[in-house]
Every structure is written in structure tokens, then in C-alpha cells.
Amino acid sequence: MTQPALSPRFSSAFAEAVHAGLSRHPQKELPSMYLYDEVGSALFEVITALPEYGVTRAEERVLKAHAGDIVDALPANVKVAELGSGSGRKTRRILEALCKKQPTAYYPIEISRTALQLCHRELGDIERVSIVGYERDYLAGLAEVSGKRNKGEPLLVLFLGSTIGNFARLAATKFLRSIRGMLEPGDALLLGTDLIKPLPMLIAAYDDPIGVTAAFNLNLLARINRELGADFPLDAFEHVARFNPDARSIEMHLRATRALSVRVRGADLRVDFRQGETIWTESSHKYVAEEVAPIAVDAGFECTHQWRDEEWQFAESLLVAR
Structure with missing residues (x-):
């Protein structure tokens, strides 16, 4: 990007x-x-x-059921950056779960100014969340967020929906490696993948x-x-x-x-x-759920958790930087 x-x-x-x-x-x-x-x-x-478009509802079901589990798997005092936040609706569950435990800094990264405005309106009512948007492409925005944090502050990167699917296979792995290059060991990436289903x-x-x-x-x-x-x-x-x-x-x-x-x-x-x-x-x-783990390893992560929606066939995977 x-x-x-x-x-x-x-x-x-x-x-x-x-x-x-x-x-x-x-x-x-x-x-x-x-x-x-x-x-x-x-x-x-x-x-x-x-x-007909089940991706968003599938992800919402996964996050509704497992936001607490996702947050429990993260280090304390984690900051959150999201690549392609859209309206922010899908992110609400994670931020609400995090804010029950700690004040949370959230950095949506979007090339669309309209999407950033929608995101502020959608999520600005969550108690104990601070929102600073970046009108940048994904990697430029992430580099800025990562570069501004204090030493030792953990970062969670959200790449939700099925946006990774917009990349060809090799390009997807290369993109994940680029993300990993901006992270420290122990930082995390929550990755959404739409799975193969009937034509x-x-x-x-x-x-x-x-x-x-x-x-x-x-x-x-x-x-x-x-x-x-x-x-x-x-x-x-x-x-x-x-x-x-x-x-x-x-x-x-x-x-x-x-x-x-x-x-x-x-x-x-x-x-x-x-x-x-x-x-x-x-x-x-489109992916099969089992291929996420080896892709993660190839990009410098370990897939520590995966949650699936069986109704639409969608996976949310937590990748931890090695």
C-alpha cells in the first residue's frame, strides 16, 4: 500500500x-x-x-463471541492501530472489551477521509478510548504510529474484514512481512480472512x-x-x-x-x-483456515489463536510477532 x-x-x-x-x-x-x-x-x-454479503456479519459474530478472549490474549496497556478502519463498526467489540480493562489509544489508518470521519462518529462514545486518525496508506500510517510509541509499549494491529484477500498470495505474505518489520517481538496482529465457500x-x-x-x-x-x-x-x-x-x-x-x-x-x-x-x-x-499458520510463520509471526464463524466460513487469527 x-x-x-x-x-x-x-x-x-x-x-x-x-x-x-x-x-x-x-x-x-x-x-x-x-x-x-x-x-x-x-x-x-x-x-x-x-x-448476500456475509463477511461483515460473520466477523461481527466472531468478535461478539470472542472479544474477551482476544483481549485476554494481549499484553497489558496495548495500543491499537487499525489498517483500513472503514466506519469502525466492526472494531467496537474489541475496543469496548479493552476499555473495560484499561484506557485505550486507538489509531485508525485510512486513505478515505470520509471513512475516518465515520469512524470517529461510530466509536467516539466508547468510554476511556482516545482516537487519533491517520489519513495515510496502510504502511505509511503504521510506520508513523509505531515510530511514535514509547519503548516497551505493546501494539495490536487490526487488519480485519477480508482486506488481506485483495493481495495475491505472494504479495499478501510480503505485506505481512512489511507489517512485521515495524513491530517488536510480542506485538500482535489480528487478521481477518474470508474462507473458501460454495461458488x-x-x-x-x-x-x-x-x-x-x-x-x-x-x-x-x-x-x-x-x-x-x-x-x-x-x-x-x-x-x-x-x-x-x-x-x-x-x-x-x-x-x-x-x-x-x-x-x-x-x-x-x-x-x-x-x-x-x-x-x-x-x-x-479466499483462504482455508489451516493455511493461515504457515503464512504467519513465513512472515515472522506465530498464529497463537484462531476463531471461526461456521455459518459463513470466516476466520479471525491472532498472530504474535516473533
Whole structure:
């Protein structure tokens, strides 16, 4: 999630990423992090309430049942940093359990200012919690939080939901190693992983019948129009969700329904699309629960505890830095 130095050719990292992604051949792609502008963040909150999307409810069940167990496994006086806090709703159980034992400093890290504002509103009523948000990418924000703590202060990093699934397998391990590089032995990472399940359930979760996920995906093109002066005709693209069995992942694409040419002024780009050509916007890799422990070891952690939801097949794993 760290960004390279910005080229002087572009006014923003977004413009540079759009230029690079839409210039790729043979598969155009856009980073999934840019789905979450103000509109995208609001639409994703709606997605989490859809009956077809069970990830959020599964995690809430796990945290409701086991927040006390999770807190009991942590060192005293732990600080909490969360990578991609979203609205903060899923984090409430852990913070409430912690605050029963100690005043707790909580640092949500988000690229979406809207999400940080929602997080403050959602969690600001918890007694004995202090909230300081960081509008950063994940690793830059974590580096700042970790670097500011006093020597010997333990840190719990939350990486909840199924966000680790947005990384390809090797990239996920590399990302976990980067997190480990900012931690001290004994620090912890609570990692959410969505587990493999029957294909119809997976497809429905990413292509709901009322079209909220389609709107979420198409908003990325609308954002490019708004922020970069592009002329994407939104009615010329359709949302597609498909399963990649080799990667064990759901892929989201935007497919051109006709041949067309698009100009993106703010990214210094004109791009042509063939009918049926797609832009790959997101992947969500699915896991089996037993593979988390060896991945953790490879990244410099030990998986000491794991809690599962059997209704949706979801796992929350506590990884301790070695």
C-alpha cells in the first residue's frame, strides 16, 4: 500500500495510477484502493448490509463471541492501530472489551477521509478510548504510529474484514512481512480472512441482485470522470464478478459493452477499448483456515489463536510477532 515517488508528469498518485493501469496490456487494471472515495465508501457500507454479503456479519459474530478472549490474549496497556478502519463498526467489540480493562489509544489508518470521519462518529462514545486518525496508506500510517510509541509499549494491529484477500498470495505474505518489520517481538496482529465457500455464495456476494456492488464498481469510472476530467460513458460499461479457480479468488471487472475511446485529461491519456474488454478493479482471494499458520510463520509471526464463524466460513487469527 505504499506509494512510489510521484512523477512530475502527474498531479496526484491517483492520476499516475490511472495512467499506468489503463496503459497495461493485455489486461487493463486499476488499484482497488481507489474504489473508496466518499461515494465508494458510502456504497461499501451498504454492501456490508446486503444479505448476500456475509463477511461483515460473520466477523461481527466472531468478535461478539470472542472479544474477551482476544483481549485476554494481549499484553497489558496495548495500543491499537487499525489498517483500513472503514466506519469502525466492526472494531467496537474489541475496543469496548479493552476499555473495560484499561484506557485505550486507538489509531485508525485510512486513505478515505470520509471513512475516518465515520469512524470517529461510530466509536467516539466508547468510554476511556482516545482516537487519533491517520489519513495515510496502510504502511505509511503504521510506520508513523509505531515510530511514535514509547519503548516497551505493546501494539495490536487490526487488519480485519477480508482486506488481506485483495493481495495475491505472494504479495499478501510480503505485506505481512512489511507489517512485521515495524513491530517488536510480542506485538500482535489480528487478521481477518474470508474462507473458501460454495461458488454460488461467492458470486452472489460480489454481484448482488439489486446492483449495489455494480454501482460501487462503476463509481471508480465516475471518480475518474470527476477528478481527472475523463469522459467515460458509464452506460458503456457493466460490472462483472467471476471466480478464478487457480488463484482461489473472486475478480471484479468493468466490461466495455461496445468499442469506444476515452480521454483522461488529468492522466495525460487516451485509451481505446474493444467490445468485451475489461478493466480489472479488484480481487478477493479466499483462504482455508489451516493455511493461515504457515503464512504467519513465513512472515515472522506465530498464529497463537484462531476463531471461526461456521455459518459463513470466516476466520479471525491472532498472530504474535516473533
